[in-house]
Amino acid sequence: xxxxxxxxxxxxxxxxxxxxxxxxxxxxxxxxxxxxxxxxxxxxxxxxxxxxxxxxxxxxxxxxxxxxxxxxxxxxxxxxxxxxxxxxxxxxxxxxxxxxxxxxxxxxxxxxxxxxxxxxxxxxxxxxxxxxxxxxxxxxxxxxxxxxxxxxxxxxxxxxxxxxxxxxxxxxxxxxxxxxxxxxxxxxxxxxxxxxxxxxxxxxxxxxxxxxxxxxxxxxxxxxxxxxxxxxxxxxxxxxxxxxxxxxxxxxxxxxxxxxxxxxxxxxxxxxxxxxxxxxxxxxxxxxxxxxxxxxxxxxxxxxxxxxxxxxxxxxxxxxxxxxxxxxxxxxxxxxxxxxxxxxxxxxxxxxxxxxx
Numbered sequence: 062x063x064x065x066x067x068x069x070x071x072x073x074x075x076x077x078x079x080x081x082x083x084x085x086x087x088x089x090x091x092x093x094x095x096x097x098x099x100x101x102x103x104x105x106x107x108x109x110x111x112x113x114x115x116x117x118x119x120x121x122x123x124x125x126x127x128x129x130x131x132x133x134x135x136x137x138x139x140x141x142x143x144x145x146x147x148x149x150x151x152x153x154x155x156x157x158x159x160x161x162x163x164x165x166x167x168x169x170x171x172x173x174x175x176x177x178x179x180x181x182x183x184x185x186x187x188x189x190x191x192x193x194x195x196x197x198x199x200x201x202x203x204x205x206x207x208x209x210x211x212x213x214x215x216x217x218x219x220x221x222x223x224x225x226x227x228x229x230x231x232x233x234x235x236x237x238x239x240x241x242x243x244x245x246x247x248x249x250x251x252x253x254x255x256x257x258x259x260x261x262x263x264x265x266x267x268x269x270x271x272x273x274x275x276x277x278x279x280x281x282x283x284x285x286x287x288x289x290x291x292x293x294x295x296x297x298x299x300x301x302x303x304x305x306x307x308x309x310x311x312x313x314x315x316x317x318x319x320x321x322x323x324x325x326x327x328x329x330x331x332x333x334x335x336x337x338x339x340x341x342x343x344x345x346x347x348x349x350x351x352x353x354x355x356x357x358x359x360x361x362x363x364x365x366x367x368x369x370x371x372x373x374x375x376x377x378x379x380x381x382x383x384x385x386x387x388x389x390x391x392x393x394x395x396x397x398x399x400x401x402x403x404x405x406x407x408x409x410x411x412x413x414x415x416x417x418x
C-alpha cells in the first residue's frame with residue numbers, strides 16, 4: 062500500500078518518502094542574486110523531505126520578478142549555490158531548482174529594464190520593488206523572433222543548476238508568470254504561432270520544457286502548473302482542453318514529473334491526471350489561501366493517484382515536517398510577518414519539535 066512514507070523512484074533518484082517541499086519565495090538572496098550561508102542552513106534543515114524544490118530562481122536578469130531573489134545566470138550565482146546543494150546533500154537530501162521567469166510580473170526599478178510578456182498587457186496588482194510595492198507596468202510585447210530566446214533561457218539556467226550541484230530543475234509554469242502568461246487568454250493576445258488557439262498558447266511552455274529536457278535530461282526536468290489559476294490577473298479559457306493538450310505534448314518528453322496546484326475542480330484535476338502518465342506531484346491547496354496542506358489532504362490525493370505531495374507553508378515553521386507528519390505531532394504555526402522581511406529570524410530559527418518528559 063502506498064503511503065506518504067513509501068519510497069518513490071524519480072528518475073535516477075530514490076526518494077525516501079513522498080513529501081515534497083514546495084517552492085516558496087523568501088527573498089533572502091544577497092546582492093547580485095547570490096545564494097547565502099543562511100540559505101544553505103534553511104534548506105539543509107529540511108533535507109528529510111523526499112524532494113526539496115527551491116524558491117523561484119530567475120534564469121536571466123530580465124526574468125527577475127522580485128528584489129532579493131536568487132538567480133542562475135552568472136558564474137558567481139552558480140558558485141554561491143554550491144554551498145546550498147552541498148549542505149542539502151550532506152544532510153541526505155535531494156534538491157531541484159525552480160526556474161522562474163517573471164515575465165510581466167516585474168518592474169524596471171528591480172531589474173533596470175522594462176518587463177516583457179506575450180502582449181503589452183499589465184499584470185493586475187502591485188509588484189514588489191526595492192522601494193516598496195508599485196503598480197505593475199505594461200510589459201513590452203516580445204517580438205516573435207525573441208520568443209525562442211526566452212524559452213532557451215530556462216535551458217541555460219538548467220545547465221547552470223546542474224553545474225551548481227542541483228539534482229534537477231522545475232520550470233515555473235504556474236501562478237501568472239511568463240509560461241502561465243503565454244497559456245493565458247487575456248495576458249496573451251497574440252495572433253501568431255504563440256497565441257490564439259490552444260495549440261499556439263501551449264507552444265511556449267512546450268518549447269521551454271523541451272529545451273530544458275534536452276539540455277539536462279528529461280529525468281532531471283519537471284514543471285509546475287496552475288490550471289485555471291487567476292494569479293496576477295491571468296485568465297484561461299477552455300481549461301480542460303488547454304491543459305489536456307499541454308500534458309499530452311509534455312508526455313512525449315518523458316519528464317521527471319508534473320507538479321499541479323489545486324486551482325481547478327477535483328474532477329478536472331482527475332481528468333488531467335489521466336492525461337499525464339508520469340509522476341504527478343500534487344499541491345492539494347491553492348497557494349496563499351488560508352488553508353494549509355495537512356496529512357488528510359495528502360492521503361486523499363495519494364488515494365486519487367498522485368505520486369508525491371507538496372507542502373508549502375507547513376515547511377516554513379516545521380523543518381522536521383516529515384517526522385511530524387509521520388508521528389502525528391502538532392504542526393507549528395508560522396509567523397507570516399517574517400515571510401519576506403529578510404534576515405534569519407523566521408527563516409532558519411524555527412526549532413524541531415521539542416519532546417518533554
